[in-house]
Amino acid sequence: MAVDLFERPTRQGSSPGQQPGRGSKQRERRWRVTARLEDRGRPSRSLVVALVLACLSLMTLDSAAGDSSPVEPVRRAVGEVLGPIEVGAAAVVRPFVAVPSWFRTHGDLRGEIGDLQAENARLRTEVNTADYDRNRLREYDGLTRAAEDLGYSLVPARVVGLGPAQSFSSTVTIDAGSQSGLRPDMTVLNNDGLVGRVVRVTRTTATVLLIVDADSVVGGRVGSSMELGSVEGRGQLGSTGRLDLELIDSSEVPNRDDAVVTWGSEGGAPYVAGVPIGRVTAVYSSLRETAQRAVVEPYVDFAALDLVGVVVPSGTASDRAVIEADGSVR
Amino acid sequence: MNPGRTVAAVLAVVAALVLQLTVFSHVSWAGVVPNLVLLVVVATGLVRGAQPAMVLGFVAGVLLDLAPPADHVAGRWALALVVVGYVAGRVRQDVRPTAGSVVATVAASSFVGTSVFALTGIVLQDPALGVGEVLQVVAIGVFWDVLLTPFVLPLVMGTFRRLEPARATA
Incomplete structure (x- = not known):
C-alpha cells in the first residue's frame, strides 16, 4: 500500500497534465506519504540515547573489570553457539580453498624445485662454512630438544575463523x-x-591470540647469545607482519639471522620454553631509547595458518588423537 | 515488531558473521575482510530507515564483539554499527535508492564504521596503534565493502523489500 502511494506521484510527474482533475488529490496524498516517510527515516531521540548508552555501558563493564569481566560468561555462551557453526562452515569451505593449487603447471613446480634446491645449497653453505653458525645451530637445537624433553604433548587443531583486521x-x-x-x-x-x-x-572451540597482535608480549631468548628480551607484536598480519625484540641487556646487539626462541614461563603457561619464534632481520637503536630494538621476522606465515598444535601436559584426556613428546600418537 | 522480519534480519546477520569469519578469511587482503555484517545493517537502513537499522546495528555489533575470535572490549562494534545504522537510515527515503547512491552509502558507512571502531580503540587504548595503520585498514575495508556491494546489497535489500508489504498491511 505504502509503495503504491509513493510510486504514483513519480509516474504522474513524468506525464504532467494528463489528468488535471485528480492533480490536487494526488498532491495531497503525496504530502501525507512524504511526511510519513520522513517520520520513518528519523529515529526517536530516546532510542538513539538508549542505544548509545547501552554501547558505552557495555564498554565500561568490559574494560573496567578486565579478565573477571561480567561480559565474559556472555562471550563464552555466544562462543558455545557460534563456535560449532564456524567449525561447520570452515569444513565446508576447506576443499574449495585447495582448488587454486590444482591448477599449478609443470613449469611452476619445476621452478619451485629449482628455488628450493638453491635455498638448500645456500643453507648448507651457511652451516658448513662458519664455526660460529655451527655453534649457534647446536645451541638452538639443544633448546628445541629441551622443549621436547619437557614432556609436553600436542593436541592438533585447525584454524576455522580469522578475526578481521578491521577489529585491529x-x-x-x-x-x-x-x-x-x-x-x-x-x-x-x-x-x-x-x-x-x-x-x-568453549566446549568445542578456542580463541588464540597470535604473537603478531599488538597486545601480545612473549618472553624471548636469542639463540646464539642466550640473551633475554621481550618480543612484541605490531598488529600486522600477512607477509609484512613483524615482531619487535627488546633485549634486557641494552649493550647486547643481536646478529642478523639470529634465531629467537621462547624464554618460557613457570609451569609452561602461557608459553613453554624453546619454541622458535623468528629470526632477527634488522637492529635499530635510538638515542632516546635506552634499549636496542631488533626486528624479528616470524617463522610462521600467519596469513596462511591452518594446522596448529596446542601444547598440553602429557597424559591430558582428549576427545581426539594426542601427539606425545616422543612423536607417537595416542 | 513483525517476527518474520526480525528473524530474517537476525538470520542475515548471523550468516554474514559466519561467512566473514570463516570463508572470507581465505581471501583477506592484509588481514582485512569484507565487512558483510556492516553491509546487512546498511541494507536495513536503506530499505527500512534509521530506527530499525540502529537496533539491528546494535544487535549485530554485540554479536561481532562476542563471537569467538573477538578479543577486544565488547560494545565497540555495537557503537560503530549503531552509528552506521543512523548514517545509512538518513539517506533520502522518499526515492528508491539508485545504484550510485547505494555504493556511496556503503562507502560512507564503511568509512564511518571502521573509523568509529578505531577511535573507540584509541580512547580505550585497547591496542596501541598508529594512525597510518588505521587509515590503511579503513581504506582497504572501504574497497572490499564497495567491491562486495553489487553481490550482497541487492540480495539483502530485495529480501527485506519482499517482507515489507506484510508490515504495511499489518
Missing part, C-alpha cells in the same frame, strides 16, 4: 576446545614455530 586485533578460532583438554594460557605452535596462546575456550 589478531585472533583466530581453532576447532578444539575444553573437550579436547584445552584451557586458557596454553601455547599454540605449528611446524614452523610459535603461533600464539589460548585466551579463551
